[in-house]
Amino acid sequence: xxxxxxxxxxxxxxxxxxxxxxxxxxxxxxxxxxxxxxxxxxxxxxxxxxxxxxxxxxxxxxxxxxxxxxxxxxxxxxxxxxxxxxxxxxxxxxxxxxxxxxxxxxxxxxxxxxxxxxxxxxxxxxxxxxxxxxxxxxxxxxxxxxxxxxxxxxxxxxxxxxxxxxxxxxxxxxxxxxxxxxxxxxxxxxxxxxxxxxxxxxxxxxxxxxxxxxxxxxxxxxxxxxxxxxxxxxxxxxxxxxxxxxxxxxxxxxxxxxxxxxxxxxxxxxxxxxxxxxxxxxxxxxxxxxxxxxxxxxxxxxxxxxxxxxxxxx
Numbered sequence: 009x010x011x012x013x014x015x016x017x018x019x020x021x022x023x024x025x026x027x028x029x030x031x032x033x034x035x036x037x038x039x040x041x042x043x044x045x046x047x048x049x050x051x052x053x054x055x056x057x058x059x060x061x062x063x064x065x066x067x068x069x070x071x072x073x074x075x076x077x078x079x080x081x082x083x084x085x086x087x088x089x090x091x092x093x094x095x096x097x098x099x100x101x102x103x104x105x106x107x108x109x110x111x112x113x114x115x116x117x118x119x120x121x122x123x124x125x126x127x128x129x130x131x132x133x134x135x136x137x138x139x140x141x142x143x144x145x146x147x148x149x150x151x152x153x154x155x156x157x158x159x160x161x162x163x164x165x166x167x168x169x170x171x172x173x174x175x176x177x178x179x180x181x182x183x184x185x186x187x188x189x190x191x192x193x194x195x196x197x198x199x200x201x202x203x204x205x206x207x208x209x210x211x212x213x214x215x216x217x218x219x220x221x222x223x224x225x226x227x228x229x230x231x232x233x234x235x236x237x238x239x240x241x242x243x244x245x246x247x248x249x250x251x252x253x254x255x256x257x258x259x260x261x262x263x264x265x266x267x268x269x270x271x272x273x274x275x276x277x278x279x280x281x282x283x284x285x286x287x288x289x290x291x292x293x294x295x296x297x298x299x300x301x302x303x304x305x306x307x308x309x310x311x312x313x314x315x316x317x318x319x320x321x322x
Contacts, residue, residue, distance in 0.1 A: 061300065068293035074283065078290070085294035094270050095295075098278045101185050102254060102302075105274060108189050109196060109253035113245040116200025117238070121230075123201070124208045134205075141198040149262030152191035153178065178264055181271040188272060192259045196252060200245045207241035243314060247307065254303050275299040 068085055072078035089095050123134050140148065155162050156177040164174035177187040211234060219233040235242075257276040260266060266273035266281060273281070275295055283292030 064293045064300075065297050067290055068297045070290045071288075072290045073287040074289040081290070085291045086298075088291065089294050089298065094273065094278065095275075097270060098273045098275045101272065101274045102299075104185055105189060105192075105253040105256060106250065106306075108186075109193065109249050110246070112193055112196040112249045113200045113204075113242060115193075115197045116245065117204045117242075119197065119201045120204035120208055124205065137198060137201055139198070140195045141202060143195070145192075145195065145258045146262055148191055148195055149259050152187070152194075153263055156187055179268055181268055184264055184268065184272045188259050188263055191263065192252075192256060196249060200249065203241050203245045204238065207238045211237050239318075247310065250306060250310070251303065254299065254306075275302075 067078070069080060069082055070078040071081045071084070119137060123130055123137060154160075158164050158174040158176045158179075161174070163177065167174040175183060177183045215233055215237070216229070219229050224233065255276050256274060257280060260272055260274060260277045261280070264272045266277050276299065279292045279295040279299065282288045282295060
């Protein structure tokens with residue numbers, strides 16, 4: 009049996025192996041460090057977002073009061089939901105919220121262009137416009153309840169000044185949804201205003217100067233030079249505004265609790281009412297699943313439309 013030591017590895021072979029090991033360590037560092045940094049946020053996202061979504065969808069197939077044993081009912085909750093007239097009232101209100109809430113980015117951009125002027129007085133004016141952003145929705149809701157009061161509210165005072173009968177906005181089935189949306193828009197416009205002010209501060213002055221040298225001014229300069237640079241901000245403002253319009257709950261809970269006669273209810277509040285007050289967690293989960301599906305469809309459509317538009321302009 010030959011027990012002689014193995015021949016020494018040639019120097020060139022050792023150098024090649026050492027270089028390969030070094031390259032493997034560098035490659036491992038390139039993916040290990042990002043993986044470790046992403047592990048915690050991805051775990052939290054999975055635990056707090058994905059798992060509850062899956063659980064909510066699963067609960068929607070059960071008849072469950074939230075505490076006792078659950079009974080499998082399949083699609084019975086969805087069948088009852090689509091046969092419920094209140095569901096279509098809530099869905100109609102959600103559509104109204106969505107359409108009118110899309111005014112928030114428009115007004116936010118308009119106010120941002122106005123407040124972006126280099127004037128000393130603008131600091132005070134900006135502070136006044138920022139007030140709705142720092143106020144809680146509970147406070148805003150209470151303020152607008154007093155504002156709409158048909159006895160001593162501002163709307164009543166203005167109506168009487170013109171010899172008109174003050175409208176009972178929050179008691180009218182036809183006006184209540186629009187009254188709540190106006191209150192919610194006051195805060196959402198301020199949010200969009202802040203986003204657009206940040207975007208305007210990052211504009212490329214050289215591009216604007218080049219546009220002016222080419223004879224562009226006013227609307228052509230804004231549309232062809234300024235607005236394309238604000239596209240990322242516009243995208244974020246629109247997406248957040250859409251999400252807020254579809255999941256808005258607190259303003260309705262504060263101002264009307266879905267009344268009068270359920271005329272101001274949206275899907276988010278109907279889900280809350282069914283789950284908390286009617287002890288029907290399965291039915292509430294079915295409403296939540298439908299709302300999640302509607303929100304996902306709209307966001308996917310908006311993303312595809314935006315990406316196609318960007319690809320066409322390249």
